[in-house]
Amino acid sequence: MRISVIGCGYLGAVHAAGMAELGHDVIGIDVDAQKIAALARAEAPFYEPGLPELLRAHRSRLLFTTDVAAARDARVHFIAVGTPQRHDSPAADTRFVDAAVDALLPYLAPGHLVVGKSTVPVGTAERLAARVRPTGARLVWNPEFLREGRAVDDTLHPDRLVYGVDGDDETSVALLDAVYAAPLAAGTPRMVTDLATAQLVKTAANAFLATKISFINAMAEVAEASGADVTQLADAIGLDARIGRAFLNAGLGFGGGCLPKDIRAFRARGDELGVGEALSFLGEVDSINLRRRTRVVDVLEHELGPLIGRRIAVLGLAFKPDSDDVRDSPALAVVQLLRERGAVVVATDPVAIETARLRDPLPTYVETVEQALDGAEAVVLATEWAEYRGLDPVVAGSGVANRLVVDARNALDVDRWREAGWVVRGLGRAHASRVEDPRSVQREPEHAAERQPDHV
Ligand code: NAD
Numbered sequence: 001m002r003i004s005v006i007g008c009g010y011l012g013a014v015h016a017a018g019m020a021e022l023g024h025d026v027i028g029i030d031v032d033a034q035k036i037a038a039l040a041r042a043e044a045p046f047y048e049p050g051l052p053e054l055l056r057a058h059r060s061r062l063l064f065t066t067d068v069a070a071a072r073d074a075r076v077h078f079i080a081v082g083t084p085q086r087h088d089s090p091a092a093d094t095r096f097v098d099a100a101v102d103a104l105l106p107y108l109a110p111g112h113l114v115v116g117k118s119t120v121p122v123g124t125a126e127r128l129a130a131r132v133r134p135t136g137a138r139l140v141w142n143p144e145f146l147r148e149g150r151a152v153d154d155t156l157h158p159d160r161l162v163y164g165v166d167g168d169d170e171t172s173v174a175l176l177d178a179v180y181a182a183p184l185a186a187g188t189p190r191m192v193t194d195l196a197t198a199q200l201v202k203t204a205a206n207a208f209l210a211t212k213i214s215f216i217n218a219m220a221e222v223a224e225a226s227g228a229d230v231t232q233l234a235d236a237i238g239l240d241a242r243i244g245r246a247f248l249n250a251g252l253g254f255g256g257g258c259l260p261k262d263i264r265a266f267r268a269r270g271d272e273l274g275v276g277e278a279l280s281f282l283g284e285v286d287s288i289n290l291r292r293r294t295r296v297v298d299v300l301e302h303e304l305g306p307l308i309g310r311r312i313a314v315l316g317l318a319f320k321p322d323s324d325d326v327r328d329s330p331a332l333a334v335v336q337l338l339r340e341r342g343a344v345v346v347a348t349d350p351v352a353i354e355t356a357r358l359r360d361p362l363p364t365y366v367e368t369v370e371q372a373l374d375g376a377e378a379v380v381l382a383t384e385w386a387e388y389r390g391l392d393p394v395v396a397g398s399g400v401a402n403r404l405v406v407d408a409r410n411a412l413d414v415d416r417w418r419e420a421g422w423v424v425r426g427l428g429r430a431h432a433s434r435v436e437d438p439r440s441v442q443r444e445p446e447h448a449a450e451r452q453p454d455h456v
Helices: 010-021 033-040 051-058 067-075 094-107 124-135 153-158 168-181 181-185 196-226 230-238 261-273 281-304 330-340 353-359 369-373 393-399 414-419
Strands: 002-006 027-029 060-063 076-079 111-117 138-141 161-165 190-194 311-315 344-348 380-383 404-407 424-425
Touching: 002 010, 002 094, 002 380, 010 027, 010 033, 010 051, 010 060, 010 153, 027 033, 027 067, 033 060, 051 153, 060 067, 060 161, 067 094, 076 094, 094 111, 094 124, 111 124, 111 168, 124 138, 124 196, 138 168, 138 196, 161 168, 168 181, 181 311, 190 196, 196 230, 196 281, 261 281, 281 330, 281 380, 281 404, 311 330, 311 369, 311 393, 330 344, 330 353, 344 369, 353 369, 369 393, 393 414, 414 424
Parallel strands: 002 027, 002 076, 027 060, 076 111, 111 138, 161 190, 311 344, 311 380, 380 404, 404 424
Antiparallel strands: 138 161
């Protein structure tokens, strides 16, 4: 089938390449000429494992252009443009979605299907469906649940497919089933809902994940104050099948281009709908999350005294491993907070230096861990990349001026680092991070270092 994908960012570029892998002919459209030029050369404009390979493998089935008129040859049109936080409020800025649909309208015809994938405030799809209807085309909302870093696999093998349809519309369901024939044949569950439910499924899922992360980070605050260890607490409560261990990794919290803006937009939409009270807890979820960033800096200050002129190495800039995305990155926020307190920050990341530099050119970025550690008076593990989790503490210790590490992701093997002469401070681990009263060392959970990072 011939498909267009409008918006070729983290979501759209992977979706376009994924649809080509499923056997479709795809026209990828974006207003960003640089991004389109890279994609046309079969180069991924951002870091996403597996994406360059797909782009190269399906060159013959992928066309990238800035000209929306090219969509006239397609029958199914995916809308994958951004819905960032508005500059003047916590709500979502849906102007890009509106603009993309408006630009598409002249090329729509009866039998065409517009498929919304962007995350939008509930009610947006209904508004857009009314605009699409006079062309004879139909609209379905098909929210996207991919995780950056695993986006290719999530696109090809999604956990579930949700189709929000406009009234009774079996034709659109059948058309979308044909697009997703391969994952459906492989057993992917598919749910058909109304438009409102489909939009809410996405925001509710993100609200739940954010709440789970902030819950354990709230427990981390209590653990720090009471002498407990939040990683052991998480292991123990996570063994309860009703709770589960995933998304209970206490640390620096969530960030990125989705969760923070999505919970704010959800709350703002709740206010508009008159159900603000039901979603007010998301304000606390947000606050707990943001407090972790200052906590890291406070722990450092407690250890070193005033940070003015102190050289701090920050390992990690991306909001999570396996991505170069620094939108609302907790790691980059720590870099900025440290600089505000006068520290000399030297930061590194395996892939996110360029995206970080675009967002904030002021900090010193270096290419390698060795350069970052050289002469450092403290080290912060801010993004739990596998290569940082697996660092040899003896080697790492050879270049620093002072063996102090703040493990802001609770990802290091504390015993190993201590044996190599490091002072290790974690978050929510009283013996590793308690500022007031560092007590006797307690047992580490045996599998702490093997724990996989959560991906949102
Ligand atoms: P992004 O900023 O990486 O990409 C958005 C793209 O849309 C940009 O390349 C931009 O140039 C393009 N664009 C804007 N207006 C356009 C227009 N009128 N016509 C054509 N292109 C236009 O954002 P993203 O991370 O890909 O997110 C896109 C949407 O998907 C958001 O609603 C987001 O919440 C949702 N989403 C993202 C992820 C993720 O992991 N990134 C996961 C699920 C859902």
